[in-house]
Amino acid sequence: MKVIVFTRDFPPEFGGVQRLLGKVADHYGKDALVIARRCPGFREYDQGRPYTTIRMRRFEWRHANPVMSRILGAISYLLRFFVGGIHLGDAIRRQKTDLVLCGYAFPNGLPMVVARLLTGCPFVVWCHGTETLRALESGGLQRAALRLVWRLAVRVVVHSRFMRDEVARFVPPEKIIVNRLGSDSGNLDFSAAPATAVDELPLAGRAVVLTVGRLERRKGHDLLAHAMPLIREKIPHVLWLIVGDGPERERLTQAIADWRLADCVRLLGRRSDAEVSALLARADLFAMPSRRIGPDVEAFGIVYLEAARFGVPAVGGRSGGVADAVQDGVTGLLCDPEDPRDIAAKVITLLGDPARRAEMGRAAKANAERQTWDEFARHLSEELSRIDLS
Structure with a gap:
């Protein structure tokens, strides 16, 4: 043809x-x-x-x-x-x-x-x-x-x-x-990545939550920031790494200051594909509570699958097509993306249960390897x- x-x-x-x-x-x-x-x-x-x-x-x-x-x-x-x-x-x-x-x-x-x-x-x-x-x-x-x-x-x-x-x-x-x-095409390097992206960060002994994506409202960075004090209260060693840039950067920076999150949040800006791979390889959990704002919606969410390739389970928003990328209760958990308490509860659930997190990570990786x-x-x-x- x-x-x-x-x-x-x-x-x-x-x-x-x-x-x-x-x-x-x-x-x-x-x-x-x-x-x-x-x-x-x-x-x-x-x-x-x-x-x-x-x-x-x-x-x-x-x-x-x-x-x-x-x-x-x-x-x-x-x-x-x-x-x-x-x-x-x-x-x-x-x-x-x-x-x-x-x-x-x-x-x-x-x-x-x-x-x-x-x-x-x-x-x-x-x-x-x-x-x-x-x-x-x-x-x-x-x-x-x-x-x-x-x-x-x-x-x-x-x-x-x-x-x-x-x-x-x-x-x-x-x-x-x-x-x-x-999930296995494009620019992400799934082989061994340089360690420089990890070495510069204080990751030892931390429970690493990673978000990769453009900083825009529908991605839910603002509500995850709102949820971070609740998460930190239960998981004191949590560290949220944010990769990406966009129109919400200034508001997100202000939210981090308002919620006094400097000890548990790092805005990393844009990073190379190899650096993203290194960060995914080190992450304990991927979180992006996407929500729908008018016609602006996450119709699928490739980034959840890219995290899954590294055996990293995800917390995603119950919105748009995210449920096709994150199987609720199998490869991760879906949350109410408009409710910081529910976002916090889902993140705490997985960070606080290493065995369940590992099981979901294995399921996520197996699914991503099929969904190529x-x-x-x-x-x-x-x-x-x-x-x-x-």
Whole structure:
């Protein structure tokens, strides 16, 4: 089967969407053509790949006047929509493509609508999470455009039962593929990592809780900070390590000061992949009580699986698709992400019971070793092969 992977996000950019689409392209190899946006380092990354990659330039008109800027932005968006669809149609004809895989239902699906009308080529779209929910909640043209894309697509791919249920309000269940994400691809180094990231920290005799992720409200750093005094009261030797950066850094720093947590919390900022691996290898527990804030939601949570690869159980928020990444009572515990007391109780439960924590860690590792990127690509390919392309 000859496929085109059509997406705005693709390696070497970092992120879950980039990782999964890179894995899909690798799986199809010489039978794939990738059309993706330019990004830093793309030339070096594209060299030697088994597939051909066409990199698109992004163009957008701006103006000092806010009203004119919005008008020009709308015009440039429509041009990208139609011109992108025409170019995609040309690529479909040249490659004699059987199926197009769109990285996003919205907005990537819109040029595909044009290409579909020009060529008749069937296409599949991904609905990852926040981008889909925002389009649905915005109503108006965005919601109408998304529903048009869904109607014309032959399949809609999601990564959790949560997103399946959200999409199934508008899409027949038989068109939806639930394809859970993997954990062993991308940039994390699961081999022996340098010890420097660990050596600089006072970890001896500490119960290490680790959070890795962008510092944004839905990740729940603020409520875990609120829970830390309760955790410290029961587990005096606890140490919470926070890896990542983002818009909530200032508020989180203030919360650490307000709750007088300097003795048990370290903000580490961004760290290299090898350093993250070293920290995961030393962690006793991974904690990220993600919550839903409007359309902003954790639709799956690859990072829970990445922690599981090291045998680290997790405390996650009972929200969005986290339950597909953390099996409650098996590979970790789910908490009420809006309740600091419940967050504290779940962390205390696992830190205070080494035997149960070790058992969950073994189960988490076994699950993550089954839920690999190779298995993700194999299952997707198997599902797509069942589509009647005639």
